[in-house]
Amino acid sequence: MGCPFKSLGNMNRRSFLKGFGGVAVAAGAGYGARYAMDSVSGSGGSVIIPFLGTHQAGITTDPQNQTYFATFDLIASRRDDIVKLMKAWTQAASRMTEGKTAQPLQQDLSKPAGDNGDALGLSPAKLTLTFGFGPGIFIKDGKDRYNLAKQRPEALVDLPKFNGDQLVESKSGGDISVQACADDPQVAFHAVRELTRLATDIAQIRWVQTGFASKPASGETPRNLQGFKDGTQNPKAQEFDKFVWVGSEGPSWMQGGSYMVVRKIRIALEHWESVGVNFQEQTIGRYKDSGAPLGKKNEFDVLDLDAVDKDGNFIIPESAHVRLGAAAANDGVQILRRGYSYNDGINFIAERWPPWRQGLEYDAGLLFMCYQRDPRTGFIKIFENMAKLDALNQFVTHTGSGLFACPRGVGKGEYIGQGLFEAA
């Protein structure tokens, strides 16, 4: 019997040459297919979302079905090493989002392959990789490790402790964030694994979270694990400059970038499912079936926060989630939500939860991710109130958290965050 890797090796060589010659390999041609520019096999589709651009992809991009979110702690002591990593990540991200391997495949079979090959043959699946810098890259434990403290944007604050937070340190924070989204979970996971491998000795994974958001074939807004349409009310494209992208108020490397808040939110699904639908609707402030605001007919009808019933009570209750999140209740501010449901099985740690929550089965909920121009007037402003007053709080617990400055997009010949590393 021959070496099990022999055929892979031969394929690699062939596709290596073809890939660089720009010659298309037909879909289904085996391991080499992913390596070709126009590979189209796999479940996620052949659409490529370009990595390079004015803004990073994966922020206002129409959400893909899957995410693999990871944060990293930097362990290198020199800034040059981080720059080296950003250059390697830029190259790898550009390649992987085109459906290629993270690095050209190594032709010497006595050496590691250069890319483990677990996504060979799969299509680009709309992969996006969105990078962010956490407070720890600027200053950590009082130390300015990379002489970057002066560059820390004012808006990149330390998130305050919110009412009800039960954050787990090992599921929070990180010096760098990578949000991989794709229509194929294997493509997203492969991308993060390859970035992690390229980071050896420079950065190590701190926490990861997978998520999913399946879209109904009808094109309707996806439903979250509570069975409600989630993602109805978000800023429109013409409002992105106002609410999502950092403008001239930020350092130049952040202009065109955005701040990302991530929260891992566990939902007590058994508790939720045991209450009446009316109660659920009062909690959210929308109808479960249609997604319309209470008192209205259609999903995209505007919330009427002033409407009252015959007894003078608000139709959308004061403690309803959407009332507390609405722009009208928050000085007009909006955030761009890009959440995914998560399911971590039934890994239940009884002692962490108060007695009335014990006996829950699923460790599942929402990987809440949102982007905004300034977290102080965005997530922090909205959530400070929500954390105290939201009726939804009886069903949810925030266990993970992070805030990251996602720099502007990467131009041709540039690397991720170049403006930051060259500013100091």
Ligand code: HEM
């Ligand atoms: C497990 C936790 C959460 C669940 C299940 C959830 C669910 C929902 C649902 C069903 C809607 C209505 C549909 C829509 O407009 O998308 C909504 C709206 C909204 N949520 Fe959440 N959400 C959660 C956490 C949060 C958090 C932490 C924030 C933080 C700020 C937030 C902010 C908002 C905002 C701003 C809206 C739009 C309100 C409007 O203008 O109509 N949500 N959420």
